Amino acid sequence: MATHSDEHPAPSVGSTRSPSGVLVGSVTCPNCATDRRRGHAHRCAAPELVTLPAAAVELLAAVRAAGGHPLVVGGAVRDALAARSAPGPLDARVAPPAAVAPKDLDIEVFGVETLDRLRPHLAAVARVDDVGASFGVLVATVGGLDVDVSVAGEPPTPAGEAAAFARRDLTVNALGWDPGSGELVDVWGGAADVAHGVLRHVGPSFSDDALRPLRAAQFVARFGWTLADDTVLACRELAHLHDTLPSSRVWGEWKKLATRGLHISRALTVLERTGWLDNFPALAATRGIEQDPAWHQEGDVLTHLGLSADVAAAAAEAERLPAEQRLLAVLGALVHDVGKPYVTTVHDDGRITSHGHESVGDPVAQDFLAGIGSPHVVRDRIGGLVAEHMCHVGVGGEPTPSAVRRLVRRLDGRSGLTIHDWARVVDADVAGRGPSAGAPVSGPWVALAGDVGAKPRKSLLTGRHLMSLGYEPGPAFTDIIRAALAAQDDGEFDDEAGAVAWFVAQEVPRVS
Structure with missing residues (x-):
């Protein structure tokens, strides 16, 4: 595949990795301009970053009633930051997604150990589906909004947030927004990577799910962003696991790529660079x-x-x-x-x-x-x-x-x-x-x-016409109707009378 002129190496943004693969290094928060270290707790004011519909506010209140501390996490925060950012400095042709109210939300709950503690409180205000319970997720639906609710299994502390976000796939998805304080929660420098248009894995837990490289390609297709070099290598190490993935999950990523993506050729380049194209x-x-x-x-x-x-x-x-x-x-x-x-x-x-x-x-x-x-x-x-x-x-x-x-x-x-x-x-x-x-x-x-006619017309010649002419129903009717359709499409007749006249002219013998 030819290399496209708009392919650039990902900017480093001060990032390195420890021998264990943990992301380290300095980064500047684009929201508050603070220089800080990746992997260290960071909160800064971001009032009204995520637009919350009334149904979401009601769900958040239910989570608090259960003793939980909720954060809006993942895509809603990522997309809200992207909508605020200018196009990446390496490629001014790649515009960020438009700012829109999210149609679905992911909420991670700190300070609550189990889903069972949340379930009755959520059920009081929403329809609760256990379809994702085996993965630690409840799906709450209210007012046309789907909300994935998970428990972090960590206390609502800086250390707890760092541990929870370390389990996420990419830094741009390891972002949170605290609807109570109106603060951006960014442990791993994801806001800077959003601003620079870089997809970078958080740490060793990236390999916990073999779908993540395909998910990264899907994000490249949607946003036109660049995959960091070390993340390319991490994806390559998972390429041999493609056949272990359920086809439903693979289709989910391809469907998003096709229905939300604008940069399909870039996604193909990512698949090539990561060794996933051979799958x-x-x-x-x-x-x-x-x-x-x-x-x-x-x-x-x-x-x-x-x-x-x-x-x-x-x-x-x-x-x-x-x-x-x-x-x-x-x-x-x-x-x-x-x-x-x-x-x-x-x-x-x-x-x-x-x-x-x-x-x-x-x-x-x-x-x-x-x-x-x-x-x-x-x-x-x-x-x-x-x-x-x-x-x-x-x-x-x-x-x-x-x-x-x-x-x-x-x-x-x-x-x-x-x-x-x-x-x-x-x-x-x-x-x-x-x-x-x-x-x-x-x-x-x-x-x-x-x-x-943008829709094909039904056959003007029907079995009823053939029987009225003295023909006995049978397998031959199928061939006759098929031939009549071809003649009809060729414009040899355009009404029932013409269809009958055409058939009579064929002099098809009657079978006794």
């Missing part, structure tokens, strides 16, 4: 596969897939697509050319062709999606997008109504794909080519689909 053979196989520079000046197929997925993600963000449609667009763009490694030919005259890669790529893409745990309907739909992404090339000039009708029917047969799902992947393919990027090509197809 996804369909993508790894595209590494180093040449493409004809007449059409693809950006580099190998893997580079093209990353750039195409970036385009799809940006377009989905601009359109504010629902998550389901964005998932199809981004993952469809990411895997649309996975068939190329199996059919690419370098000719004696220097031309490079990959004839038939779309049909070969359909099962390859579905195998990749099955491996990452995607639902069957997603596999079928994305396989359909891969299979059809070249159909516009085979039509010289403007598409015909019959070509559009046939495409719409084939797409609908892949778990209800639409012409718009197809168009997003096709246009991302054309635009994701670096210096040789082209303008969108789907417009005439989408426009004509609007004229002839």
